[in-house]
Each structure stands twice: as structure tokens, then as C-alpha cells.
Amino acid sequence: MTPIATFFRNLEAKCCTVCGQAMTEQAESYMTECFDCQEKIAKDAYLRHYNKR
Numbered sequence: 001m002t003p004i005a006t007f008f009r010n011l012e013a014k015c016c017t018v019c020g021q022a023m024t025e026q027a028e029s030y031m032t033e034c035f036d037c038q039e040k041i042a043k044d045a046y047l048r049h050y051n052k053r
């Protein structure tokens with residue numbers, strides 16, 4: 001495997017799985033969603049959980 005292939009593989013792994021936006025600033029994190037989508041997902045999950053009661 002060439003370093004270039006590794007680079008593109010890492011680049012691909014650091015894209016938001018929701019909106020597809022690159023997340024170069026979170027390269028050290030394990031998150032797969034950007035901050036905007038994480039916030040949206042968290043809010044959505046919270047509301048869903050809250051509305052169940």
C-alpha cells in the first residue's frame with residue numbers, strides 16, 4: 001500500500017457520514033459525524049426519547 005492510498009483512505013474516513021462534509025479539524029477524534037450533524041442527531045435523539053414519555 002502506498003502512502004498516497006493511505007492518505008486518501010484516511011481522508012475518506014474523516015468525512016461526515018450524514019452530510020459528507022470533510023472533518024479535517026476532528027482528525028484525532030473517532031466521531032463519524034461533523035459537529036453540526038452531531039448536534040442535530042443528539043437533539044433529535046433527545047426529543048424522540050423525551051416525547052416517548
Ligand SMILES: [Zn+2]
Nearest residue numbers: 016019034037
Ligand atoms: Zn455533517
